[in-house]
Amino acid sequence: MGDPSLAWAQTALAVLVGLAVGSFLNVVVYRLPRMLERRWAQECAAFAADGIGSRSPAEVEAIDKTVGAAAAVTQAEAGADAHAATSPVDAGAEDPPYNLMRPGSSCPSCGHAIRWQHNVPVLGWLWLRGRCADCQARISPRYPLVELATGALFGLVAWRWGLTGPGLAWAAFGATLLALALIDWDTTLLPDDLTLPLVWGGLLASAQGWTGTDLPTALWGAVGGYLFLWTVYQAFRLFTGKEGMGYGDFKLLAALGAWFGWPALIPLVLISSLLGAVAGGLMKVTIGLVEGKYVQYGPWLAAAGFVAMAAGPDRLGRAMGLG
Numbered sequence: 087m088g089d090p091s092l093a094w095a096q097t098a099l100a101v102l103v104g105l106a107v108g109s110f111l112n113v114v115v116y117r118l119p120r121m122l123e124r125r126w127a128q129e130c131a132a133f134a135a136d137g138i139g140s141r142s143p144a145e146v147e148a149i150d151k152t153v154g155a156a157a158a159v160t161q162a163e164a165g166a167d168a169h170a171a172t173s174p175v176d177a178g179a180e181d182p183p184y185n186l187m188r189p190g191s192s193c194p195s196c197g198h199a200i201r202w203q204h205n206v207p208v209l210g211w212l213w214l215r216g217r218c219a220d221c222q223a224r225i226s227p228r229y230p231l232v233e234l235a236t237g238a239l240f241g242l243v244a245w246r247w248g249l250t251g252p253g254l255a256w257a258a259f260g261a262t263l264l265a266l267a268l269i270d271w272d273t274t275l276l277p278d279d280l281t282l283p284l285v286w287g288g289l290l291a292s293a294q295g296w297t298g299t300d301l302p303t304a305l306w307g308a309v310g311g312y313l314f315l316w317t318v319y320q321a322f323r324l325f326t327g328k329e330g331m332g333y334g335d336f337k338l339l340a341a342l343g344a345w346f347g348w349p350a351l352i353p354l355v356l357i358s359s360l361l362g363a364v365a366g367g368l369m370k371v372t373i374g375l376v377e378g379k380y381v382q383y384g385p386w387l388a389a390a391g392f393v394a395m396a397a398g399p400d401r402l403g404r405a406m407g408l409g
């Protein structure tokens with residue numbers, strides 16, 4: 087990029103695309119856990135239905151309630167979404183679709199469809215002063231903040247890499263990582279639908295020479311990342327009888343290993359542990375986090391991923407004298 091005005095134009099374009107992608111990420115963060123919950127409820131219902139045939143309607147209803155209650159345990163916020171399946175009866179095949187595209191966005195409080203002009207990233211929220219146009223319910227400032235963060239991310243990536251293969255790869259990496267951090271924060275889930283593509287994406291980007299990490303280094307990063315946390319998890323469970331992490335955390339570190347290479351694994355674990363410990367301490371002071379309560383590890387792993395990306399994708403391992 088020799089021409090500075092071209093660099094500015096590319097960056098401005100990337101910011102606009104980032105704002106729109108951020109708006110989509112808000113939908114992903116809100117809906118993906120609920121889509122998974124619906125899928126699990128349907129599977130439970132199908133499993134229960136196998137043995138139902140001869141049961142009375144009252145018995146069937148009792149089973150429905152049990153399965154529905156199990157599904158509700160994973161609900162992010164109680165009563166937050168009128169569309170989420172709370173009973174497998176609602177999750178039947180003739181149900182209206184619930185996915186990332188449909189139905190259109192609606193207010194979680196009153197269910198009114200959101201008008202297109204209020205759906206414009208950041209500006210819509212500012213125009214409404216953070217309240218629903220129909221019922222005046224408060225709309226979280228997190229929505230415009232996620233849009234702004236994604237816009238900034240895409241802008242910085244375009245400034246550094248331009249509109250190139252590496253630029254596209256790192257923008258996709260950052261957007262996926264942000265969605266994972268927020269979903270884990272809200273629900274303690276790290277969906278395979280995001281972690282696994284992030285692993286494959288890292289390996290493919292490495293094969294293309296877009297990440298500055300050669301393919302064997304990336305492959306061992308993915309394998310080593312998964313095995314490292316798996317080993318920690320098993321040891322922790324053996325000695326304390328508790329589960330300190332989930333399998334999603336192993337897959338997330340595998341993904342980071344694929345993007346940054348195996349030499350970056352130990353720095354990534356150190357940075358994320360440090361961030362998690364500091365944040366956990368702060369939460370204990372500020373919001374009175376209960377002693378021994380589970381704090382998700384995923385958001386801090388994701389944060390370490392952003393640190394590694396900002397430092398320079400191949401810098402972390404080199405700082406360790408490795409790679």
Ligand SMILES: [Zn+2]
Pocket residue numbers: 193194195196197198218219220221222223
């Ligand atoms: Zn409303």
